[in-house]
Amino acid sequence: MQIHETHCHSLYSGDVDKTRGASIDALCARACELGLGSIAVTDHLEIDQTMGNIFPPLDNEGIRRDVTAAKEKYSGKAEVVYGVELAQACHKMSKTQSILDEYKYDFIIGSVHCVRGFPDFSDMEYPAVSDGTLAHSWELYLAEMNEMVDWGGFDTLAHITYPYRYFHRHGREAIINVFEKGREQFEPVLRKIIHKGIALEVNTSGLRQHDGCTFPHTDLIKFYRELGGELVTVGSDAHYACDLAADIRETYLLLKELGFGSVVTFRERKPVFRDI
Numbered sequence: 001m002q003i004h005e006t007h008c009h010s011l012y013s014g015d016v017d018k019t020r021g022a023s024i025d026a027l028c029a030r031a032c033e034l035g036l037g038s039i040a041v042t043d044h045l046e047i048d049q050t051m052g053n054i055f056p057p058l059d060n061e062g063i064r065r066d067v068t069a070a071k072e073k074y075s076g077k078a079e080v081v082y083g084v085e086l087a088q089a090c091h092k093m094s095k096t097q098s099i100l101d102e103y104k105y106d107f108i109i110g111s112v113h114c115v116r117g118f119p120d121f122s123d124m125e126y127p128a129v130s131d132g133t134l135a136h137s138w139e140l141y142l143a144e145m146n147e148m149v150d151w152g153g154f155d156t157l158a159h160i161t162y163p164y165r166y167f168h169r170h171g172r173e174a175i176i177n178v179f180e181k182g183r184e185q186f187e188p189v190l191r192k193i194i195h196k197g198i199a200l201e202v203n204t205s206g207l208r209q210h211d212g213c214t215f216p217h218t219d220l221i222k223f224y225r226e227l228g229g230e231l232v233t234v235g236s237d238a239h240y241a242c243d244l245a246a247d248i249r250e251t252y253l254l255l256k257e258l259g260f261g262s263v264v265t266f267r268e269r270k271p272v273f274r275d276i
């Protein structure tokens with residue numbers, strides 16, 4: 001069974017530690033070492049550059065140059081996919097559109113890391129924020145995800161339930177109760193992506209970061225399948241070469257148990273089915 005990495009970050013991403021991060025070339029070299037079938041390089045394009053200003057404008061030119069070079073250098077070894085993690089696309093629609101017009105990505109991940117009026121969920125002052133405010137931010141998260149899916153200019157919906165990670169780390173997860181209410185909370189968005197042919201990402205980062213689950217967790221993946229969903233991308237969200245492809249094989253096995261026969265990668269924005 002060949003493994004495909006669909007979500008990872010190079011030194012171009014603002015949240016990668018400059019002393020430990022890897023260049024695009026180094027990530028692709030590592031992918032070849034691991035025998036991966038393909039690697040999508042998906043640096044953070046945070047449309048509103050949030051998270052305590054650690055996201056300066058992305059060097060889109062540098063990325064395009066490095067990915068183009070890597071595609072050629074590793075051709076015949078691992079397929080290098082020109083991807084991007086596009087976050088908060090709807091916060092500045094004209095900026096989003098002009099970047100997407102200019103850079104012809106193979107693969108676009110759609111993410112919500114923060115909602116209007118709030119910092120990134122990773123960056124909130126949890127002890128100081130009331131339960132009511134956190135509940136409100138979660139409602140906005142669901143609403144903004146629906147808004148982004150209604151727009152639909154991306155290929156896979158990233159790490160749904162993402163705020164759970166931070167609520168959980170601060171002991172506040174009971175506020176959202178996603179394990180019991182997830183089906184109800186995410187049903188509209190899951191139905192929409194299925195209808196639009198947008199894939200669901202299963203993000204494995206929670207397994208190695210001790211969050212205890214993938215994003216989304218197993219029951220929501222199962223629910224997506226029950227609703228008729230067939231397109232799944234699996235990505236580690238590695239920010240360092242040592243985490244590349246982490247837990248992807250195990251997640252493929254889980255998907256098989258849930259009835260999926262394949263995962264997808266993307267080439268020129270079109271799904272490519274990969275047997276698992």
Ligand SMILES: [Zn+2]
Pocket residue numbers: 085111113158159
């Ligand atoms: Zn993300």
Ligand SMILES: [Zn+2]
Pocket residue numbers: 007008009085237
């Ligand atoms: Zn990411």
